[in-house]
Amino acid sequence: MRTVLYARDLTVKLGGKVIIENVNLDIKEGEIVAIVGPNGGGKTTLVKSCLGLVNVSKGYVEILGLQPHKAIKTGKVGYLPQKSEIPHNFPFSAIDIVMFGLVNVDIPEKEKLKRAKQYIHYVGMGGFEKYPYSKLSGGQQQRISIARVLVSEPEIVFFDEPSTGVDVVAQESFYDFLKKIRDEKGITVIMVSHDVGVVGKFVDKVAGLNRFLHYYGSPKDFFQKHVLQKLYGSDIELIIHSPECVACEHFHADFKGKS
Amino acid sequence: MGLLDLPFIQNAIIGGILIAILLSILSLFIYLKNWSFINVGISHATFGGLAVGFYLGISPTLLGMLFAVIIGVLIGYISRKGNIHEDTSIGVLFSLSMAFGVIVITLSPNYNTDLFTFLFGNILTISRKDIIMLSVFTLVSIIFIYFSFRKIMFCCYNEEVAYVSGINTTFYYYSLIVIIAIATVLSVKLVGVILSSAMMIIPAAFANQFYWHYKGILAFSVFFSIAMVLVGIYISFILDLPSGATIVFIYSAMFVAVVALKKLLKKG
Ligand SMILES: Nc1ncnc2c1ncn2[C@@H]1O[C@H](COP(=O)(O)OP(=O)(O)O)[C@@H](O)[C@H]1O
Ligand SMILES: [Mg+2]
Numbered sequence: 001m002r003t004v005l006y007a008r009d010l011t012v013k014l015g016g017k018v019i020i021e022n023v024n025l026d027i028k029e030g031e032i033v034a035i036v037g038p039n040g041g042g043k044t045t046l047v048k049s050c051l052g053l054v055n056v057s058k059g060y061v062e063i064l065g066l067q068p069h070k071a072i073k074t075g076k077v078g079y080l081p082q083k084s085e086i087p088h089n090f091p092f093s094a095i096d097i098v099m100f101g102l103v104n105v106d107i108p109e110k111e112k113l114k115r116a117k118q119y120i121h122y123v124g125m126g127g128f129e130k131y132p133y134s135k136l137s138g139g140q141q142q143r144i145s146i147a148r149v150l151v152s153e154p155e156i157v158f159f160d161e162p163s164t165g166v167d168v169v170a171q172e173s174f175y176d177f178l179k180k181i182r183d184e185k186g187i188t189v190i191m192v193s194h195d196v197g198v199v200g201k202f203v204d205k206v207a208g209l210n211r212f213l214h215y216y217g218s219p220k221d222f223f224q225k226h227v228l229q230k231l232y233g234s235d236i237e238l239i240i241h242s243p244e245c246v247a248c249e250h251f252h253a254d255f256k257g258k259s
Numbered sequence: 260m261g262l263l264d265l266p267f268i269q270n271a272i273i274g275g276i277l278i279a280i281l282l283s284i285l286s287l288f289i290y291l292k293n294w295s296f297i298n299v300g301i302s303h304a305t306f307g308g309l310a311v312g313f314y315l316g317i318s319p320t321l322l323g324m325l326f327a328v329i330i331g332v333l334i335g336y337i338s339r340k341g342n343i344h345e346d347t348s349i350g351v352l353f354s355l356s357m358a359f360g361v362i363v364i365t366l367s368p369n370y371n372t373d374l375f376t377f378l379f380g381n382i383l384t385i386s387r388k389d390i391i392m393l394s395v396f397t398l399v400s401i402i403f404i405y406f407s408f409r410k411i412m413f414c415c416y417n418e419e420v421a422y423v424s425g426i427n428t429t430f431y432y433y434s435l436i437v438i439i440a441i442a443t444v445l446s447v448k449l450v451g452v453i454l455s456s457a458m459m460i461i462p463a464a465f466a467n468q469f470y471w472h473y474k475g476i477l478a479f480s481v482f483f484s485i486a487m488v489l490v491g492i493y494i495s496f497i498l499d500l501p502s503g504a505t506i507v508f509i510y511s512a513m514f515v516a517v518v519a520l521k522k523l524l525k526k527g
Binding site for chain 2 (some may be wrong): 025048051052053055072074075077078079081091092093096097099100101104133152196
């Protein structure tokens with residue numbers, strides 16, 4: 001299968017500090033990969049370096065066989081940034097946001113509107129086209145933003161903590177939704193998440209990042225004591241016992257068995 | 260002979276309308292980008308250029324533009340890098356230019372009237388030449404904004420996402436700054452350097468009290484700015500007040516009144 005993201009010795013320094021170091025990745029077409037790790041572990045920085053938003057200090061990264069600044073020009077790369085606060089007077093409607101995804105797509109305005117509406121439906125937000133984006137709930141805003149990413153029909157997408165603002169009860173169905181996107185569109189999904197437990201159930205690969213890439217492989221082998229300890233250090237207890245950790249059920253059993 | 264037959268009144272009205280349109284369109288971007296500080300910086304810096312031009316007997320407008328563009332780009336660069344505490348450096352930069360301007364202009368003979376004109380505007384000084392420059396610049400700016408509107412709005416929404424979508428965000432960032440800098444200089448005769456920034460900050464913020472969507476904000480602020488400028492010119496002429504101060508006073512007073520009224524209605 002084709003490699004869509006390839007990183008060798010990828011190292012990024014910000015403000016004189018090494019944030020990620022010697023990261024090697026080889027992500028195949030159609031995979032759904034979760035980048036997990038503690039807060040401040042460099043997950044967002046890794047994503048940004050793949051998109052050309054931060055400078056690489058050493059090593060290199062290629063998306064779809066191209067350097068980041070070239071890859072983004074193809075329109076085949078999608079990006080949902082980590083959610084930041086929306087000002088209360090944010091003057092855009094839901095469809096405005098989705099239409100942004102089509103600025104560099106060369107089709108007539110009428111087609112754009114049609115397609116934007118299609119994708120709003122696709123993410124389950126039909127009827128909210130003219131609604132103020134700032135008045136939507138956190139989860140609804142994320143859905144609209146995902147429609148904005150998908151509407152340009154990218155081949156690879158980066159979602160930075162897409163479940164932010166989605167309430168805990170809806171988390172699982174939200175991840176189901178992301179998986180459905182991958183299944184139906186066949187696109188590669190690279191997603192940052194800090195809820196390891198939930199994510200384990202839905203992804204093909206897990207990348208455990210805390211400055212170094214401590215783990216890259218199947219979610220099954222990820223839930224081992226030594227892996228988690230290396231990644232999270234003393235925070236390990238917090239992770240395992242968090243109520244959101246769905247995959248920890250099987251993990252608890254393993255954990256007891258192995259320790 | 261009516262008021263409207265006087266050539267300088269005609270110039271003032273045409274110039275005023277053009278400036279109202281230009282500045283209120285720019286106010287949308289300044290409002291969305293939270294650029295009021297950058298904008299105040301540019302308008303103060305402009306003063307240095309105007310003063311030097313005035314002192315040397317070279318076109319103050321031209322030198323003002325040069326100053327405004329250079330300092331605007333510099334301020335933009337600093338706040339984009341964001342590694343120095345940006346407010347401080349911008350503050351020092353525009354204070355320097357403003358103070359320098361005041362010193363230079365004070366050294367010139369008869370500086371009083373001109374200083375006042377530069378600071379607060381004087382519609383009687385708007386000439387045919389100014390009108391031509393304004394028309395050309397307003398037209399060029401509107402054409403540019405019209406064709407890149409959604410791209411600029413995308414940058415206002417989220418610059419990093421816009422960049423990843425293949426938009427040349429750096430180009431639009433500096434284009435907007437240059438347009439704002441030149442617009443500032445061209446509006447000096449009507450509103451003065453100090454208050455030109457007010458004319459780029461108030462319109463969108465005021466319109467947002469009535470409309471939540473950017474299209475409504477844009478339409479209302481253009482319409483209302485034209486009205487305010489015309490009323491301001493009329494009153495300033497009748498009462499012999501500086502035009503800029505009159506316009507900005509009415510506009511800000513209106514803004515304060517509306518905000519206060521909304522607060523009261525919410526409570527009641
Ligand atoms: N522009 C920057 N300059 C200096 N340090 C930064 C910058 N951006 C992020 N960092 C630091 O890099 C580290 C990793 O940040 P980030 O990639 O956002 O982590 P994560 O997404 O895993 O929470 C943090 O310690 C953060 O403070
Ligand atoms: Mg992050």
